[in-house]
Amino acid sequence: MSILIDADTTFIVQGITGREAVNLVRECLDYGAGAKIVGGVTPGRLGREVHGVPVFDTVAQAVEHHGGPIDGSVVTVPPAFTKDAVFEAIENQIKLIVVVTERIPRRDVAQMVDLAGMRRARIIGPNCLGIIVPDVVKMGGIGGPAKNASQAYTPGPIGVISRSGGMTTEMSSTLSAAGLGQSTAVSIGGDAIIGSTYAELMPLFEADQQTQGIVIYTEPGGRMEAELSQWVLANQSRLPVVAFMAGRFMDEMPGMSFGHAGTIVEGKEDTASEKIARLTSAGIAVAERIEEIPEMIRARIAERASSTSAGAGVR
Amino acid sequence: MRFFEYEAREIVKRAGIPVTDYGFTTNPAQAREIAQRIGGPTVIKSQVLSGGRMKAGGVKFADDPQQAEAHAREILALEIGGQEPRGVLVDPRADVEQEYYAGVVWDGTRKQPVMIFSPVGGIDIEQVAEEQPEKVSRRHFSNILPFSDFQAKEAIAATGVSGSALTRLTPILTRLAKLFVENDMTLAEINPLGRLADGSFIALDAHMEIENEARGRHKRLLAELGVGEQETRQAREPTPFEIAGEQIDASDHRGVAGNVTEFDGNLGLVIGAGGGSLTLFDAVRAHGGRPANYCEIGGNPSVAKACGLAKLVLSKPGVERIAVMMSIVSNTRVDIVARGVIKACLELGHDPAEKIAIFRIPGAWEEEGFKILERYGVEYADRSVSLNKAARRAVEKIEGVAAR
Numbered sequence: 181m182s183i184l185i186d187a188d189t190t191f192i193v194q195g196i197t198g199r200e201a202v203n204l205v206r207e208c209l210d211y212g213a214g215a216k217i218v219g220g221v222t223p224g225r226l227g228r229e230v231h232g233v234p235v236f237d238t239v240a241q242a243v244e245h246h247g248g249p250i251d252g253s254v255v256t257v258p259p260a261f262t263k264d265a266v267f268e269a270i271e272n273q274i275k276l277i278v279v280v281t282e283r284i285p286r287r288d289v290a291q292m293v294d295l296a297g298m299r300r301a302r303i304i305g306p307n308c309l310g311i312i313v314p315d316v317v318k319m320g321g322i323g324g325p326a327k328n329a330s331q332a333y334t335p336g337p338i339g340v341i342s343r344s345g346g347m348t349t350e351m352s353s354t355l356s357a358a359g360l361g362q363s364t365a366v367s368i369g370g371d372a373i374i375g376s377t378y379a380e381l382m383p384l385f386e387a388d389q390q391t392q393g394i395v396i397y398t399e400p401g402g403r404m405e406a407e408l409s410q411w412v413l414a415n416q417s418r419l420p421v422v423a424f425m426a427g428r429f430m431d432e433m434p435g436m437s438f439g440h441a442g443t444i445v446e447g448k449e450d451t452a453s454e455k456i457a458r459l460t461s462a463g464i465a466v467a468e469r470i471e472e473i474p475e476m477i478r479a480r481i482a483e484r485a486s487s488t489s490a491g492a493g494v495r
Numbered sequence: 496m497r498f499f500e501y502e503a504r505e506i507v508k509r510a511g512i513p514v515t516d517y518g519f520t521t522n523p524a525q526a527r528e529i530a531q532r533i534g535g536p537t538v539i540k541s542q543v544l545s546g547g548r549m550k551a552g553g554v555k556f557a558d559d560p561q562q563a564e565a566h567a568r569e570i571l572a573l574e575i576g577g578q579e580p581r582g583v584l585v586d587p588r589a590d591v592e593q594e595y596y597a598g599v600v601w602d603g604t605r606k607q608p609v610m611i612f613s614p615v616g617g618i619d620i621e622q623v624a625e626e627q628p629e630k631v632s633r634r635h636f637s638n639i640l641p642f643s644d645f646q647a648k649e650a651i652a653a654t655g656v657s658g659s660a661l662t663r664l665t666p667i668l669t670r671l672a673k674l675f676v677e678n679d680m681t682l683a684e685i686n687p688l689g690r691l692a693d694g695s696f697i698a699l700d701a702h703m704e705i706e707n708e709a710r711g712r713h714k715r716l717l718a719e720l721g722v723g724e725q726e727t728r729q730a731r732e733p734t735p736f737e738i739a740g741e742q743i744d745a746s747d748h749r750g751v752a753g754n755v756t757e758f759d760g761n762l763g764l765v766i767g768a769g770g771g772s773l774t775l776f777d778a779v780r781a782h783g784g785r786p787a788n789y790c791e792i793g794g795n796p797s798v799a800k801a802c803g804l805a806k807l808v809l810s811k812p813g814v815e816r817i818a819v820m821m822s823i824v825s826n827t828r829v830d831i832v833a834r835g836v837i838k839a840c841l842e843l844g845h846d847p848a849e850k851i852a853i854f855r856i857p858g859a860w861e862e863e864g865f866k867i868l869e870r871y872g873v874e875y876a877d878r879s880v881s882l883n884k885a886a887r888r889a890v891e892k893i894e895g896v897a898a899r
Contacts, residue, residue: 259708285679285709286601287638293606294638324825328859332823332878344770346793349858350822353878370769373606399773403604426773429780435730438756438789439769441708442603468781469883470774 182313182364183339183384183391184276184304187213191252191276191319192242194265196220196230200280200321201256205231210326212316218246221265239272252276254310254320262306263288270301278320279305279375283441289373296375303375307441309345309367314352322367323349336361338477339385339419341378342397343370343404343440344426351397351424351470358474363391370399370440377404379411386417392484393477394421398455400430401443405455409462420480421464422473428452496705496728499542501584502720503701507685510674512667513697515589521582526567529585530560536588539566544728545576553580556588577731589699594687596620597668598702599675602635610634610642610672612650612664616687630654642672659694667696678716679709736811740790743803750796750827752804760785762852762893763808763817765801765836768793771822771882778886779818783894787814795827801835802842809843809850816852818889823878829856829864837871848872852892855885 195201197220208215209231219242220235222228228235236242243250253269255262255277262281269277270292277296284306296303304311310320314333322345323329332353338360342348345367352365366381368374378396385391398405405423412421430438431451437444445451456466465480467473498506501519508514518529519542530537541553548554553575557563567583574580594616602609613631615623624631632653636642647668651661667688675683682704689699705713717724727733733741736757744753751767762784766772772791779786788808792801808817819836821827833854840847854868857878868875876885 260711283708285706285712286681287676287679287706287709290601290606290608290638298639321826324859328823328825342770344768344773344822346768346822346824347770347774349825350771350774350882353823354881357879372603373601377604397770399770407604424774426770426777428777430773433730436756438754439773439791443769443773469778469881471881471883 181388181390182316183381183388184311184364184366185252185313185317185319187316188216189251189317189319190216190218190246191254192218192239192250192274193220193233194239194253194255194269195222195257196233196235197222197225197228198256202230204254204256204321205233207321207325207329208318211318211329212313215317215319218242218250239268239274243272249273252278252319254278254280256280259284263292266292266303267295270295270299275301277301277303277375278308278310279303279369280308280310280320282307282371284371286371286373289371293373293375304366305369305375307371308369308374309348311367312365314362314365320367321345322365332356333365334361336363337390337392337481338362339388339391339394340365340396341381341394342367343399343442344397347397347426351395351473354470355395355474360474360478363388370442372402372442378408379404382408382411382415382417382419385419386415391419393481394419395473395477396421396423398423398425399427399439399443400445400452400455401450403449406449406458409458409464412462412464418484420477420484422467422477422480423459423464424467424470424473425452425456496707496710496726497544498703498705498720499544499581500540500700500702501542501582502722503703504698505720506674506678506703506716507698507701510670512670512685513695515587515697515699517584517586519582519584520567521571523564523568523571526583526585527560527564530557530563533585533587537563538586538588539563539570540584540586541570541573541575542581542584543575543578545578548575551575589689589697590692591687591689591699592692593690594699595664595690595696596623596686597664597671597688598682598684598686599672599680600682605635607635607638608672608675610636610646610650610668612654612668614654614656620686636672642669642676644669647672660690663694663696678713679706680704681706736788736807739807740804743800743807746803747797747800750792750794750800752790752792752796752800754789754791755804755807756789758786758788759813760787761813761815762889763787763811763814764790765792765805765808765817765819767791767821767827768824771820774822774882775820775886778883779890782887782890784886784890787811792821792832793827795831796835798831798835798838801832802838805836805839806843809839809845816850816889816893818852818886819854819856820882820885820889821856822882824856824858826859828860829858830860830867832856833864833867837867837873848874852889853885855880855882
């Protein structure tokens with residue numbers, strides 16, 4: 181199985197006629213079983229097609245054309261229009277929204293997230309590359325063209341969650357090369373406020389039988405890792421977690437942002453060293469190098485498996 | 496972007512929150528005039544962005560206009576934390592009975608703004624929270640519903656404040672919350688918020704930061720405050736090398752080849768993308784390498800842009816070689832970056848095989864890219880070589896010894 185999306189997930193692309201969006205549609209249609217992209221939206225472009233996908237002026241038109249609820253939307257419109265596009269998707273009963281756009285002011289993101297919460301919808305991103313279920317479906321630019329995505333991602337037991345889109349692929353490729361495929365990989369975005377954090381995706385992976393371990397990529401800035409540590413402890417997660425922390429050098433450079441908008445050391449809790457300490461105290465192993473990750477997660481999965489069977493033996 | 500105190504106070508004033516009758520100036524004679532107008536003892540405060548003004552001698556008390564002028568002259572010439580003051584603020588010395596704290600920040604975990612209030616002001620709120628947690632309240636508020644007076648009252652009452660203080664503080668907190676939201680602030684803090692003998696409240700100092708991504712929709716406010724469009728107000732001023740990097744990035748709208756930060760090592764880095772750059776910079780340092788710079792490429796920049804960035808790095812004094820490395824690319828084309836960096840070497844009269852310590856960019860169009868690199872004899876690596884190993888190889892080559 182997978183989390184968030186599967187072969188049957190229907191979605192639209194808002195901002196479908198943009199250059200990047202056109203590429204993204206091609207990539208998603210070509211990958212795995214072929215994504216079910218049931219429409220696209222660009223105001224004023226009703227009647228056009230992008231790689232055979234019909235274009236509408238509004239989300240409501242797309243829903244009407246589809247003749248029933250649409251599961252998701254990939255939003256790739258300029259930052260000034262993103263909030264409206266996401267509101268439009270939510271108010272048309274779309275429940276999963278992947279926001280690709282970067283440089284959206286925090287207040288807009290927070291408003292989208294609040295509305296999504298009220299309507300029981302979920303936002304992934306902004307400033308992310310989307311979701312991929314290896315060999316099945318991808319929603320967003322994650323992994324790039326189908327050929328490239330197939331090279332990096334393979335099906336298997338590891339759930340991947342990453343604040344960096346590119347590093348989602350780098351880490352998954354490393355796992356694949358070591359024979360560890362992925363159940364689902366999610367690029368959650370690099371902004372200070374995002375729709376879905378590590379801790380918010382954990383329950384989904386926890387409930388997914390295919391997933392046996394979690395690998396995360398993380399950076400200085402924010403409190404998301406502390407939230408994950410708390411979640412893991414409070415829920416006695418069955419899933420071992422291995423983290424990779426990039427940007428350790430930033431601890432010496434407070435107040436300066438590197439890599440992503442949310443990656444900045446403003447207080448002690450934002451530092452890489454503090455985060456590593458927190459993750460470690462929750463039993464999350466932190467890798468020094470990416471190439472160590474496959475063996476670390478493999479060993480921890482094996483450890484859990486043997487302790488569970490030992491427990492079963494005692495009973 | 497952080498505002499100077501005199502700008503922050505103006506923002507507070509515009510929001511309808513009472514402020515003192517202060518004046519801002521860049522010249523000592525004018526400081527005297529302002530003090531005269533105020534007509535009483537004043538405080539002269541250095542206008543710098545860094546903290547610790549008081550300790551550094553950037554805040555002085557004056558009894559009369561003459562002394563105000565003398566203090567202003569001294570403070571205007573005083574560098575604090577490596578920063579020259581923008582000017583001085585001449586503030587009447589208010590007769591304060593009690594100092595309070597009111598602030599709004601984002602809570603990234605709850606994804607909502609949070610109003611923080613305390614009847615213990617004038618000092619760092621973190622310290623109060625640690626020493627007297629019952630004296631600090633936090634009230635999150637919706638991003639969709641407008642902030643309402645009752646929320647301010649709840650925040651105030653939670654610290655045990657009641658009576659006329661509560662009713663008089665309520666509109667101030669509500670206006671502060673509105674100011675935070677409407678101006679896309681990431682920090683809006685009044686500290687201290689003073690209670691005067693007549694029971695009224697007045698803002699005595701303010702700290703405001705606006706989100707960079709939202710500056711575009713507050714052009715009028717910024718212009719009226721006199722904030723230049725180019726002013727970044729980073730933790731440190733950009734160096735000429737970094738400014739040149741920005742210019743290369745701005746030369747062409749396609750992709751990114753910039754976000755340059757200067758360091759003083761001998762290994763030039765042409766690296767990407769966001770997360771890859773962070774990982775690679777760490778890896779170079781972990782192997783004992785000395786980076787000459789940080790940078791980011793991504794989003795498929797043109798050959799000219801990749802070339803421009805590589806040339807900038809290659810031309811930096813002290814740079815012996817460059818390492819061209821990225822995490823697996825899916826959008827950026829390997830061959831385009833390869834062309835760009837080789838072109839940069841050739842145009843500067845260098846042998847690419849000599850100058851490029853390692854090229855490690857796997858992904859889209861890699862066969863084409865690797866072919867070009869082979870033609871020029873440049874050492875390259877595919878995805879089977881990790882970011883860490885590529886970084887180690889670059890350090891080995893530049894240090895001429897086996898790296899750690």
